[in-house]
Amino acid sequence: xxxxxxxxxxxxxxxxxxxxxxxxxxxxxxxxxxxxxxxxxxxxxxxxxxxxxxxxxxxxxxxxxxxxxxxxxxxxxxxxxxxxxxxxxxxxxxxxxxxxxxxxxxxxxxxxxxxxxxxxxxxxxxxxxxxxxxxxxxxxxxxxxxxxxxxxxxxxxxxxxxxxxxxxxxxxxxxxxxxxxxxxxxxxxxxxxxxxxxxxxxxxxxxxxxxxxxxxxxxxxxxxxxxxxxxxxxxxxxxxxxxxxxxxxxxxxxxxxxxxxxxxxxxxxxxxxxxxxxxxxxxxxxxxxxxxxxxxxxxxxxxxxx
Amino acid sequence: xxxxxxxxxxxxxxxxxxxxxxxxxxxxxxxxxxxxxxxxxxxxxxxxxxxxxxxxxxxxxxxxxxxxxxxxxxxxxxxxxxxxxxxxxxxxxxxxxxxxxxxxxxxxxxxxxxxxxxxxxxxxxxxxxxxxxxxxxxxxxxxxxxxxxxxxxxxxxxxxxxxxxxxxxxxxxxxxxxxxxxxxxxxxxxxxxxxxxxxxxxxxxxxxxxxxxxxxxxxxxxxxxxxxxxxxxxxxxxxxxxxxxxxxxxxxxxxxxxxxxxxxxxxxxxxxxxxxxxxxxxxxxxxxxx
Numbered sequence: 001x002x003x004x005x006x007x008x009x010x011x012x013x014x015x016x017x018x019x020x021x022x023x024x025x026x027x028x029x030x031x032x033x034x035x036x037x038x039x040x041x042x043x044x045x046x047x048x049x050x051x052x053x054x055x056x057x058x059x060x061x062x063x064x065x066x067x068x069x070x071x072x073x074x075x076x077x078x079x080x081x082x083x084x085x086x087x088x089x090x091x092x093x094x095x096x097x098x099x100x101x102x103x104x105x106x107x108x109x110x111x112x113x114x115x116x117x118x119x120x121x122x123x124x125x126x127x128x129x130x131x132x133x134x135x136x137x138x139x140x141x142x143x144x145x146x147x148x149x150x151x152x153x154x155x156x157x158x159x160x161x162x163x164x165x166x167x168x169x170x171x172x173x174x175x176x177x178x179x180x181x182x183x184x185x186x187x188x189x190x191x192x193x194x195x196x197x198x199x200x201x202x203x204x205x206x207x208x209x210x211x212x213x214x215x216x217x218x219x220x221x222x223x224x225x226x227x228x229x230x231x232x233x234x235x236x237x238x239x240x241x242x243x244x245x246x247x248x249x250x251x252x253x254x255x256x257x258x259x260x261x262x263x264x265x266x267x268x269x270x271x272x273x274x275x276x277x278x279x280x281x282x283x284x285x286x287x288x289x290x291x292x293x294x295x296x297x298x299x300x301x302x303x304x305x306x
Numbered sequence: 307x308x309x310x311x312x313x314x315x316x317x318x319x320x321x322x323x324x325x326x327x328x329x330x331x332x333x334x335x336x337x338x339x340x341x342x343x344x345x346x347x348x349x350x351x352x353x354x355x356x357x358x359x360x361x362x363x364x365x366x367x368x369x370x371x372x373x374x375x376x377x378x379x380x381x382x383x384x385x386x387x388x389x390x391x392x393x394x395x396x397x398x399x400x401x402x403x404x405x406x407x408x409x410x411x412x413x414x415x416x417x418x419x420x421x422x423x424x425x426x427x428x429x430x431x432x433x434x435x436x437x438x439x440x441x442x443x444x445x446x447x448x449x450x451x452x453x454x455x456x457x458x459x460x461x462x463x464x465x466x467x468x469x470x471x472x473x474x475x476x477x478x479x480x481x482x483x484x485x486x487x488x489x490x491x492x493x494x495x496x497x498x499x500x501x502x503x504x505x506x507x508x509x510x511x512x513x514x515x516x517x518x519x520x521x522x523x524x525x526x527x528x529x530x531x532x533x534x535x536x537x538x539x540x541x542x543x544x545x546x547x548x549x550x551x552x553x554x555x556x557x558x559x560x561x562x563x564x565x566x567x568x569x570x571x572x573x574x575x576x577x578x579x580x581x582x583x584x585x586x587x588x589x590x591x592x593x594x595x596x
Contacts, residue, residue, distance in 0.1 A: 039401070042396050042399075042401055043401060043402060043403075045392075045396055046393075046396050046397060046401060046403075046404075046407040047407075049389075049393050049396070049407065049410075049411050050406070050407045050410035050411060051410075052470070053410050053411045053412075053413055053414055053470070053473075053474065054410045054413060056414075056422065056425050056426065056429065056470065057413065057414075057417065057425075059425065059429070059436070060421070060425045063428070071434060072433060072434050073434055075439060076434060076435070076436045076439045114323075117319075118319045118320040118323065119320060121316040121317070121319060121320060122316060122317050122319075122320035122321070124316055125312075125313035125314075125316035125317050129312065129313035129316075131310060131313045131314065134313075137317070137321075140329070141320075141324060144324070144328045144329075144332075150531055150533045150552050150556070151531060151552070151572050151575065151576060152328070152331045152332065152335065152572075153556070153559075154335060154338075154555075154559050154565055154568055154569050154572060155330075155331035155332070155334040155335045155338070155569070156327065156331050157559075157560075158334065158338070158345070158565070159326075159327070159330065159331060159334070161345070174323060174327060175327050177323055178323045178324050178326070178327035178328050179327075179328070181320050181323065181324050182324075185320065210312055210316065235416060238418070239417075239418030239419065239420065239421075241418075241419060241420050241534050241537075242533060242534065242556075246560065257418060257420040257421075260420060260421070260424065271428055274424060275424075275425075275428075278421040278424060278425070281418065281420075281421055282417055282418065282421050285416050285417065285418070286413070286416060286417065288416075289412075289413070289416040290409070293409050293412075296412075296416070297408070297412060297478050300412075300415075300475065300478045300479070
C-alpha cells in the first residue's frame with residue numbers, strides 16, 4: 001500500500017472522528033435530499049439492495065435443511081418442503097468436522113490474544129514516546145497493508161518449512177497475527193493518542209510503569225477500539241483460506257475453511273452437508289456482527305479495513 | 307529500563323513477528339525469483355538472473371491470467387463503487403428501517419469468501435442450479451448452461467460473487483463520507499435554486515473526493531489480489547482460461563514446484579500494484595487542484 005494513501009487515510013480518520021461527534025446533531029438536520037416525494041422509491045430501492053444482499057445467505061440456510069433429493073432436483077426448492085436435520089448430523093459427525101471447528105476456534109482466539117497484546121504495546125510506543133526513526137518505523141509497519149496473504153504465500157511457506165512450522169496450528173496463529181498487526185497498530189495509535197496526557201502524568205507520579213499505564217489507564221479508555229481490533233482479527237483468522245490451505249496437511253489440523261473441502265470429491269459434491277457445514281462456519285462471525293454492528297461498521301469506516 | 311529503551315522494548319514483540327513473517331518474506335520473494343529454486347535441501351540452486359522475469363513475458367498462460375485479472379479489476383471495481391455510493395445515497399437520510407437495510411447491505415462483507423464461493427458455485431451449477439432454473443422459467447424451455455466450465459460464464463460468476471460480497475464495504479465507506487458533507491452548503495445550494503444533480507456535482511462529490519480516492523485505491527489493490535473465489539468456483543479452468551495471476555502463480559508453485567517463477571510473478575505484481583496506486587493518487591490529486 002502506498003504511503004501516500006495512508007497519509008490520506010490518517011487525516012481521514014481524524015476527520016471522521018470529528019464527524020462522529022457531529023453526527024448526533026447532523027441527524028436532526030434536514031437530510032442530503034430533503035425531498036419527501038422521493039421517500040417511497042428510495043424505500044423500494046433500499047429493499048432491493050437489502051434483499052439481494054441477504055438472499056444467497058438465506059438460500060444457503062434453506063439448502064442446509066433440505067434432503068439431497070431436493071437439492072439435486074432440476075427445479076430448485078427455495079423453502080424446504082421436507083425439512084431435515086440430517087445434513088447437520090452428517091456434517092458434524094463425518095469428516096471430524098467438530099475437530100475443524102475447535103481448531104478454528106483455537107486459532108482465532110490465539111490470533112486475537114497475540115494481535116491485541118502486541119499491537120497495544122506497539123501503538124502505545126508510537127502514541128506516547130519520542131524516539132529516533134519513529135515515523136519511519138511506523139510507515140514500515142503500514143507498508144504491508146498492500147501485501148495481503150496470497151502474495152507472500154510462497155516465501156512464507158518456505159520459511160515455515162525451515163522453522164518446522166508447517167502443519168501446526170501455532171504456525172497459523174503467528175502468521176495471522178503478523179498480518180493483522182499493521183491495521184491494529186494504525187487504529188490503536190489514533191485512539192491512544194486521544195487519551196489526555198495529564199491523566200497519564202498523575203499515574204506516573206504515583207510510580208506506575210509503562211505497562212501499568214497501558215493496562216490500567218489507556219486500555220480501559222480505548223476499550224471500543226480494542227473491541228474493533230479483536231472482532232476483525234477474529235473474523236480474519238476464522239475465515240482465512242490460503243495460508244491454511246498451503247501450510248496444513250493432516251486432517252487433524254484442518255481449520256473450517258479448508259475442512260469444508262472434505263465434502264467435495266472428484267465426482268460428487270455432498271451439497272447438503274457442505275451447506276450445513278457452511279452455516280456452522282458462518283454463524284459465529286454473523287452473530288458477532290449483529291451483536292456489535294455499530295462498532296463493526298465504525299471500525300471499517302475508521303480504518304478502511306476490508 | 308531507561309527512557310529511550312522503553313519504546314523499543316514495547317515495539318519489540320510486534321516488530322519481531324512482523325519482521326519475520328512479513329518483511330523477510332517480501333525480501334526473500336525477490337531473492338528466490340533470481341534463482342532456480344528447489345524445495346529439497348542439499349540441491350544446488352543456480353543463479354539465473356532476470357530469466358524468470360523474461361519468461362513471464364513469453365508465457366501465453368500469463369497473458370491469459372493477466373487479462374483475466376485486468377478484466378476482473380475493470381469490471382468489479384467501478385460497479386462496486388457505483389452500487390456502494392448509490393446505496394449510501396439512498397440511506398444517508400432518514401428512511402423507515404434504515405438500520406436494518408444498513409445491516410443487511412453490509413452483511414456479505416462479514417461472511418467468508420470460502421462459504422459464499424460455494425453458495426454461488428451451487429447457484430450456478432449445471433444440475434439443480436438456481437440460475438438455470440430462472441432462465442428456464444423465463445425462456446420457456448429447459449436451459450442447461452454449464453456456467454463454471456466455460457470461460458466467459460465462469461468469469462461472469464466470479465465477477466458476480468465478488469461484486470455481491472464487495473458492495474457493502476464501499477457502501478459503509480461512502481455512508482461515513484456522506485455523513486460529513488456540510489448540510490448547510492447543500493441547503494444554501496437548494497435555496498439558490500440549484501438542481502439536485504448540480505448539487506451532487508458541485509457540493510457532494512468534491513466533499514467526498516478523499517474517500518473516493520481511498521476506496522478506489524483499496525479496491526484496485528484488493529482486485530489485483532483476487533484468489534479464493536477463483537480457486538473455489540472454477541479452479542482457473544477450463545484449461546486455465548479463467549485463471550488470474552495469483553491462481554496461476556499458486557499453481558506454478560504448489561502444483562509444479564516452480565517456486566522461483568511463481569515468486570517472480572508475485573514480485574512483479576507487487577511492484578505494478580504499488581505503481582498503480584501511487585499513480586491513482588497523483589491523478590486524483592491533480593484533479594483536486596484544477
